[in-house]
Amino acid sequence: MEAAEGLELVESLLRIHVRAVACGAMHSLACSSQGEVWAWGNGGSGRLGLGHTAHVVRPAKVPQLASIRALACGDGHSLAVSAQGKLWAFGCNVRNQLGVEEAWQDRCLPTPVCNLEDRHVVAVVAGHAHSACLDSTGALFTWGAGDVGCLAHGGGEDHAAPAQVRQLPSSSRVTALWSGSFHMGVVMGNRDLFAWGLGTSGQLGHGSFATAFVPKRVDLTSAVVSVDGSVAHTLIVTERSGVLACGQVDASHKVPVPTMLPALRGLDVQSVVCGGFQSLARTGPGGNSLLYWDGPPSGEHVELAGPRRMQTLGVSCGGQHVLVVVAKQWLKQSEVSHCMECRLEFGFTQFKHVCRSCRKIVHSSCSSHRKALPEQGFQDPVRVCDSCARAII
Numbered sequence: 001m002e003a004a005e006g007l008e009l010v011e012s013l014l015r016i017h018v019r020a021v022a023c024g025a026m027h028s029l030a031c032s033s034q035g036e037v038w039a040w041g042n043g044g045s046g047r048l049g050l051g052h053t054a055h056v057v058r059p060a061k062v063p064q065l066a067s068i069r070a071l072a073c074g075d076g077h078s079l080a081v082s083a084q085g086k087l088w089a090f091g092c093n094v095r096n097q098l099g100v101e102e103a104w105q106d107r108c109l110p111t112p113v114c115n116l117e118d119r120h121v122v123a124v125v126a127g128h129a130h131s132a133c134l135d136s137t138g139a140l141f142t143w144g145a146g147d148v149g150c151l152a153h154g155g156g157e158d159h160a161a162p163a164q165v166r167q168l169p170s171s172s173r174v175t176a177l178w179s180g181s182f183h184m185g186v187v188m189g190n191r192d193l194f195a196w197g198l199g200t201s202g203q204l205g206h207g208s209f210a211t212a213f214v215p216k217r218v219d220l221t222s223a224v225v226s227v228d229g230s231v232a233h234t235l236i237v238t239e240r241s242g243v244l245a246c247g248q249v250d251a252s253h254k255v256p257v258p259t260m261l262p263a264l265r266g267l268d269v270q271s272v273v274c275g276g277f278q279s280l281a282r283t284g285p286g287g288n289s290l291l292y293w294d295g296p297p298s299g300e301h302v303e304l305a306g307p308r309r310m311q312t313l314g315v316s317c318g319g320q321h322v323l324v325v326v327a328k329q330w331l332k333q334s335e336v337s338h339c340m341e342c343r344l345e346f347g348f349t350q351f352k353h354v355c356r357s358c359r360k361i362v363h364s365s366c367s368s369h370r371k372a373l374p375e376q377g378f379q380d381p382v383r384v385c386d387s388c389a390r391a392i393i
């Protein structure tokens with residue numbers, strides 16, 4: 001990843017209070033605290049939910065979606081969960097990974113996932129061509145491509161609609177789910193880890209290179225804190241044994257047993273996020289430092305640099321890109337050389353002004369309006385950029 005040295009601001013989302021992000025192989029979704037969804041990137045098969053299949057370079061608002069709380073992106077499909085527990089899907093459906101009524105047909109607008117009408121969905125994940133969700137009772141459902149065991153129904157056939165996974169122990173409840181591209185798993189209430197799907201790189205951590213078609217417990221000596229999978233490896237943060245990895249852990253080694261890697265030794269890792277072949281570890285107080293590897297976590301990491309004192313609220317890894325949600329903060333005027341509204345360079349004689357709504361640094365001529373912003377504590381009209389002026393009624 002060329003741009004790994006630094007994070008760049010997605011300026012067109014500055015005005016939005018981003019609650020969650022999700023990255024697919026080549027597309028991205030973000031949802032606001034109000035539950036509105038924005039999509040951008042590769043639009044193939046309708047995965048952006050915008051009603052077409054074109055690529056989109058700036059985040060565009062997805063129609064039809066409201067009160068969304070959680071998002072997931074597969075390689076070519078997208079899933080969104082509403083506050084009411086309703087699940088929506090859009091994008092590629094060649095393996096029925098959308099779980100909608102019209103089997104094998106791509107959907108370019110959000111479409112309700114079937115078989116879940118009486119369920120309250122609370123969490124969702126997606127892999128290359130499979131999908132999974134968890135409901136409020138702890139029941140796990142999977143659908144889509146089943147050929148490498150990702151559905152955990154015991155066979156290798158695809159499922160066109162969500163079907164409940166029955167082979168998990170009833171003694172504990174599923175509390176979290178995670179997915180790599182061709183394998184996935186759950187964390188139980190007792191902090192046990194289960195994994196299934198493609199195992200040819202050892203990514204299931206079962207001590208073999210076998211593919212698993214039913215959930216199988218990963219033998220660990222300590223409780224699981226965080227887990228995520230990529231195309232061919234899995235990272236596991238444990239309570240007392242540090243960060244463990246299994247699968248393709250470097251260019252020439254496949255490890256089928258969760259193992260401490262030298263590159264991760266001694267790091268204070270709070271959680272892990274994987275996507276594509278990438279690895280990312282959140283370290284330090286609040287998990288605010290982001291250590292990144294463009295592959296399995298072997299060798300030197302890159303520390304993803306964001307704004308100083310960055311407070312990280314969320315992270316997602318796509319095929320070859322990363323999105324990070326940070327708490328809003330004022331930008332330093334000396335670090336901004338171009339007007340963030342008209343993109344022209346600031347001259348020596350021009351004052352830099354701050355939009356009180358989105359906090360962009362702009363020309364005076366690009367911030368000629370004043371608006372009251374009661375939600376941000378400005379009862380009297382204050383300076384806003386022209387974009388915000390147009391958006392605020």
Ligand SMILES: [Zn+2]
Pocket residue numbers: 339340341342343344362363365366
């Ligand atoms: Zn300007």
Ligand SMILES: [Zn+2]
Pocket residue numbers: 015355356357358359360384385386387388389
């Ligand atoms: Zn603004």
